[in-house]
Amino acid sequence: MADKRFHLAWFMNFTPDEWREPFGQGGNPWDGQFYIEMAQSMERACFDLIMIEDKLMVPETYGASRDLSLKHAMMVPKADPAPLAVAMGMATKHLGVVATMSTMAYPPFMLARLSSTIDSLTKGRFGWNVVTSAEDLMAKNFGMDQLPPREDRYAMADEYMEVVGKLFESWEPDAVVLDRKNGIYADGSKVHTVDHEGRFYKVRGPLNTVPSPQRRPVYLQAGASPRGRDFAAQHADAIVSVANGVEGMKAFRADIRARAEKLGRNPDDIKVFFCICPSLGETEAEARARYDNVTMSDNFVTDVLISISAITEIDFSQYDLDKPLPSKLVTNGESGTLDKFQQWGSGKTLRQLAAAGGGGLVSSMELIGTPAQVAEKMGEAMAEVGGDGFLITTPVLRVSRRYITEICDGLVPELQARGLVRTEYKHQLLRDNLREF
Numbered sequence: 001m002a003d004k005r006f007h008l009a010w011f012m013n014f015t016p017d018e019w020r021e022p023f024g025q026g027g028n029p030w031d032g033q034f035y036i037e038m039a040q041s042m043e044r045a046c047f048d049l050i051m052i053e054d055k056l057m058v059p060e061t062y063g064a065s066r067d068l069s070l071k072h073a074m075m076v077p078k079a080d081p082a083p084l085a086v087a088m089g090m091a092t093k094h095l096g097v098v099a100t101m102s103t104m105a106y107p108p109f110m111l112a113r114l115s116s117t118i119d120s121l122t123k124g125r126f127g128w129n130v131v132t133s134a135e136d137l138m139a140k141n142f143g144m145d146q147l148p149p150r151e152d153r154y155a156m157a158d159e160y161m162e163v164v165g166k167l168f169e170s171w172e173p174d175a176v177v178l179d180r181k182n183g184i185y186a187d188g189s190k191v192h193t194v195d196h197e198g199r200f201y202k203v204r205g206p207l208n209t210v211p212s213p214q215r216r217p218v219y220l221q222a223g224a225s226p227r228g229r230d231f232a233a234q235h236a237d238a239i240v241s242v243a244n245g246v247e248g249m250k251a252f253r254a255d256i257r258a259r260a261e262k263l264g265r266n267p268d269d270i271k272v273f274f275c276i277c278p279s280l281g282e283t284e285a286e287a288r289a290r291y292d293n294v295t296m297s298d299n300f301v302t303d304v305l306i307s308i309s310a311i312t313e314i315d316f317s318q319y320d321l322d323k324p325l326p327s328k329l330v331t332n333g334e335s336g337t338l339d340k341f342q343q344w345g346s347g348k349t350l351r352q353l354a355a356a357g358g359g360g361l362v363s364s365m366e367l368i369g370t371p372a373q374v375a376e377k378m379g380e381a382m383a384e385v386g387g388d389g390f391l392i393t394t395p396v397l398r399v400s401r402r403y404i405t406e407i408c409d410g411l412v413p414e415l416q417a418r419g420l421v422r423t424e425y426k427h428q429l430l431r432d433n434l435r436e437f
Contacts, residue, residue: 003437006382007389008421009273010042013053014079018400025400032087038404039088042095045408046422048433049096051129052081056105057137059310063317074306089122096430098127098220103160105142109203112167115217116209124213124429129220132157134333154227156200161235163201166194168216170206218430224336233259238271240391242340243364249274249385271388271434277362280406284369291368295355303396304354312338321351362395375414
């Protein structure tokens with residue numbers, strides 16, 4: 001009998017938690033405890049992984065000022081995801097922990113060393129969300145006036161992946177001898193320089209960490225453009241996507257699998273996670289009312305537009321909220337997110353786009369109802385799409401204990417009762433859990 005299970009993951013960031021709402025947490029999570037407890041809840045519900053998003057700048061695009069971003073705590077303040085991933089991993093035993101790190105910010109050697117270290121600390125449960133960054137404000141923090149063009153960034157990223165791959169393999173699997181009798185810790189003949197000299201990077205190697213349990217972290221990627229999809233199909237173990245409904249999900253997954261096969265990869269080794277943002281209630285009417293209350297609130301439109309402005313580098317404050325956008329917009333920033341957000345040709349006003357789009361990081365499909373209703377819709381969608389899983393998030397990535405409980409103690413048990421998600425972990429390594437089904 002075919003295994004109908006799909007994977008579950010959670011998408012969040014190390015920013016203030018839900019701090020304004022009646023069931024908020026206060027907005028002061030900087031000791032990490034709130035998010036550590038969140039990871040423990042995810043593990044209790046048998047999620048595959050939790051992924052921490054990141055940006056490396058203070059947004060100044062919306063309204064040509066940083067003031068509104070700081071006032072609303074949108075994308076700032078934001079703490080480093082790598083230490084939080086370690087803290088989450090040390091407080092759990094099975095859950096995968098994934099940190100976002102930019103190829104434009106970390107020298108390849110430092111990223112490979114950091115990833116290897118965290119993978120060892122978490123006993124083989126670390127993943128790296130590979131990003132190239134898409135904001136000129138980020139570039140200014142790293143000695144550049146602006147980011148290179150998109151195509152150059154991907155060319156750099158391809159070489160970057162080649163370099164870190166060489167570094168992860170610079171120690172042979174049996175290089176660590178630990179021969180106490182003869183006083184040999186590691187066999188020097190099995191540790192090799194990489195001597196990489198390419199167009200963008202020059203790295204001697206070898207890595208100075210021992211091989212970690214996975215040898216390299218699990219790679220996640222979120223390429224949406226054709227070039228981004230090629231990059232993801234070549235390198236990723238899992239891909240994050242926001243699609244337009246079930247047909248969009250089906251088309252995206254089929255496209256990724258076709259690209260992977262063309263590159264000589266087994267498509268089953270790549271898991272596609274579709275972002276969703278369930279709105280739950282004891283009745284469908286209650287769930288709908290709660291959803292409307294969030295998306296139509298005074299702060300929501302501003303929060304979304306601050307976010308979408310920052311990641312696309314387009315100042316949406318210049319457009320009338322109650323009119324459609326004047327033209328199809330283009331960007332050197334996150335073009336896939338922009339295309340998803342602007343819904344060109346839909347006739348929606350900017351206010352409606354903000355309510356519906358949530359900055360491009362909400363549901364690939366509408367999921368509003370009781371836990372049983374939402375679980376049923378998720379199962380039907382995944383059966384039609386063919387796999388592989390869902391990445392649960394919230395419209396502007398803020399979260400409360402209330403929402404975590406609704407998902408972990410309401411929705412997940414309904415999914416488990418239908419045989420749609422795992423009820424236990426079978427493997428130690430994150431990569432093995434992802435490839436289990």
